[in-house]
Amino acid sequence: LAKTTQPISMDSYEGQEVNITCSHNNIATNDYITWYQQFPSQGPRFIIQGYKTKVTNEVASLFIPADRKSSTLSLPRVSLSDTAVYYCLVGDWAGSSNTGKLIFGQGTTLQVKP
Amino acid sequence: DTGVSQNPRHKITKRGQNVTFRCDPISEHNRLYWYRQTLGQGPEFLTYFQNEAQLEKSRLLSDRFSAERPKGSFSTLEIQRTEQGDSAMYLCASSPETGGNEQFFGPGTRLTVL
Numbered sequence: 155l156a157k158t159t160q161p162i163s164m165d166s167y168e169g170q171e172v173n174i175t176c177s178h179n180n181i182a183t184n185d186y187i188t189w190y191q192q193f194p195s196q197g198p199r200f201i202i203q204g205y206k207t208k209v210t211n212e213v214a215s216l217f218i219p220a221d222r223k224s225s226t227l228s229l230p231r232v233s234l235s236d237t238a239v240y241y242c243l244v245g246d247w248a249g250s251s252n253t254g255k256l257i258f259g260q261g262t263t264l265q266v267k268p
Numbered sequence: 269d270t271g272v273s274q275n276p277r278h279k280i281t282k283r284g285q286n287v288t289f290r291c292d293p294i295s296e297h298n299r300l301y302w303y304r305q306t307l308g309q310g311p312e313f314l315t316y317f318q319n320e321a322q323l324e325k326s327r328l329l330s331d332r333f334s335a336e337r338p339k340g341s342f343s344t345l346e347i348q349r350t351e352q353g354d355s356a357m358y359l360c361a362s363s364p365e366t367g368g369n370e371q372f373f374g375p376g377t378r379l380t381v382l
Contacts, residue, residue: 188369197272197359197373198311241310247369253324254299254363256371258310 158242163263172229174262176242179223184246187218187225192239192261201240202227229264237266270294272374274360280380281350288346289377293362300343301371302335303359304328311359317343318365350381 159177166172178187186205190198202209204216204225215228229236241261247254273292281287293300298319303311314333316324319340329335332350337343347354357378361371 186369195375195378197361197376199373200370203369243369245369253316253318254369254371255301255313255316255324256303256311256369257313260308261310
């Protein structure tokens with residue numbers, strides 16, 4: 155599984171757009187990029203997944219450049235409730251021989267201030 | 269609420285005692301995972317079930333740990349002769365056969381070993 159690197163922490167203010175970048179230089183051809191969100195004392199929650207270019211859902215956007223060696227999670231107009239840890243994961247979960255286990259790093263702790 | 273449930277939510281025990289945690293996955297999910305999370309770290313994979321078969325175990329799962337999933341429904345994780353280093357949040361997640369990288373996590377069981 156490809157190793158990921160992301161900032162340990164970020165600060166933002168309510169109403170701002172937040173971009174969290176993740177590096178995954180050794181991403182493999184079949185790997186997907188996935189982001190999870192975790193609030194204190196809760197289990198992680200799936201946010202978004204992508205393979206290339208741009209993916210958008212009701213929560214966030216995921217930007218993936220052509221070389222796929224990095225990705226950026228974009229959270230529009232954050233609120234205090236977006237304060238959480240955000241994890242970037244890379245893996246070939248669609249592979250038939252894959253158990254689907256997730257390998258988490260330390261994640262990025264986002265603190266949204268009023 | 270038809271999400272993943274875990275019991276108990278909190279467990280305090282003395283070193284050397286045995287503890288057992290229960291996870292009830294989303295009913296139609298046949299994949300079930302256990303993870304452990306310590307403060308400031310991302311979740312670490314412990315073990316994986318497909319239906320009732322335990323198909324993968326991390327080397328983190330020492331011989332004091334045992335997990336079962338009888339009849340492919342709920343799962344239990346038992347820790348024998350607990351040690352202070354076992355203090356952590358134990359997370360359960362489930363996903364459907366074709367769920368890929370989207371796993372649904374429970375709220376976790378926080379274990380404190382005194």
